[in-house]
Amino acid sequence: VGLEALVRWRHQERGLLPPSEFVPLAEQSGLIVPLGYWVIFRALKDMQALREQGLAPLHMAINLSFRQFQDSQLLPTLNRLIEEHNVDAHWLEFELTETAVMRRSDQVRKTMEALGRLGVRFSLDDFGTGYSSFMHLNSLPIALLKVDMGFVEQMEAREENRKLVNAMITLAHNLNLEVVAEGVETTGQLELLRSFGCNQVQGYLISRPLPMEQLLTYLRLEASQADASQSG
Known part of the structure; x- marks a missing residue:
């Protein structure tokens, strides 16, 4: 994405x-x-x-x-x-x-x-760690909220975190905002976020930070795999 x-x-x-x-x-x-x-x-x-x-x-x-x-x-x-x-x-x-x-x-x-x-x-960025009000969000042309990794990393272990992240995503969608979850490192976290309707994720499960040469290799591989799956 x-x-x-x-x-x-x-x-x-x-x-x-x-x-x-x-x-x-x-x-x-x-x-x-x-x-x-x-x-x-x-x-x-x-x-x-x-x-x-x-x-x-x-x-x-x-x-x-x-x-x-x-x-x-x-x-x-x-x-x-x-x-x-x-x-x-x-x-x-x-x-x-x-x-x-x-x-x-x-x-x-x-x-x-x-x-x-x-x-x-x-x-x-890092939504949930500061003190923003939704009135302020509505007054600015913001399209996405990025849920801080501090909430995401404890979702599998803590029900409170699951409920909180789910509520954040629901509230953002009600404000017509897309949601990106940060710091996704496990398939369990990914499945939970999918079930909550999270639009996008980022984190080590998808890819670690890469310098340009490695990024090119990664993107070419992703593109070739996508082409193979479509042709298959």
């Missing part, structure tokens, strides 16, 4: 660092804005590369900080990158946190509306 762009830092001494090791510092220092633009650039470049390899287009989800949405250069920069890489904006998805939604910034809302007119869609 799609991909998510995940940033990692290849540190000379500490090796490959996850976002939790450096993104908070980037937020505090203001470097999160140029970092965000670099991630957008790489994501669109990779989308172009996948298309040039003859692969079917996939949605690309990109995490953006609240500061990025406040930056006046976001819209012109995205327009330029879309044109440079010949990417259809309808395949782009920007993820916000619940904290960003709660701030209710007019600038964020206006930027989202302008991006939405380009075709970009929006999702609310």
